Amino acid sequence: MKTSLRERARRLKTETYALILAYRDPRTPWVARLWTALVVAYAFSPIDLIPDFVPVLGYLDDVILVPLGIVIALRLIPVEVLADARAAAHQQLEAGERPFGTTGAILVVAIWLIGLGLMAVLMLRLLRR
Numbered sequence: 001m002k003t004s005l006r007e008r009a010r011r012l013k014t015e016t017y018a019l020i021l022a023y024r025d026p027r028t029p030w031v032a033r034l035w036t037a038l039v040v041a042y043a044f045s046p047i048d049l050i051p052d053f054v055p056v057l058g059y060l061d062d063v064i065l066v067p068l069g070i071v072i073a074l075r076l077i078p079v080e081v082l083a084d085a086r087a088a089a090h091q092q093l094e095a096g097e098r099p100f101g102t103t104g105a106i107l108v109v110a111i112w113l114i115g116l117g118l119m120a121v122l123m124l125r126l127l128r129r
Helices: 002-024 030-044 057-076 079-094 102-128
Strands: none
Touching: 002 030, 002 057, 002 079, 030 057
16 A cells, blocks of 8 residues: 555656646647646645644545546647656656746745735734724
8 A cells, every 4th residue: 555655656757747848738728728837736735725733624625626637637738748758757756856946836835925924914904994
């Protein structure tokens, strides 16, 4: 069972990386690009909609929302683009390359911090009324 979980995690990582590569492909429609960007940003984001420390529900988004988002993204991307992206993802992951570097991580954290800051400002305005 432990081996199958590792294999599933490895496949999920490869599919997510393939989504990143498909996002960059000019043959990918804009709707698929938008959805893919949201799914990949959420999958790699250190912040979840439901924090992991909340019993049961905390892992629900990781177990259900991320795979569901990936499935929808995979259906939106043309088959030939996805095949090319999967082959490139498998090859690059085998070579030990990382999906994105520090810049991507900083960008995701910055977006979340801006969102949290905006929510805090809105909450303060509502509380002052």
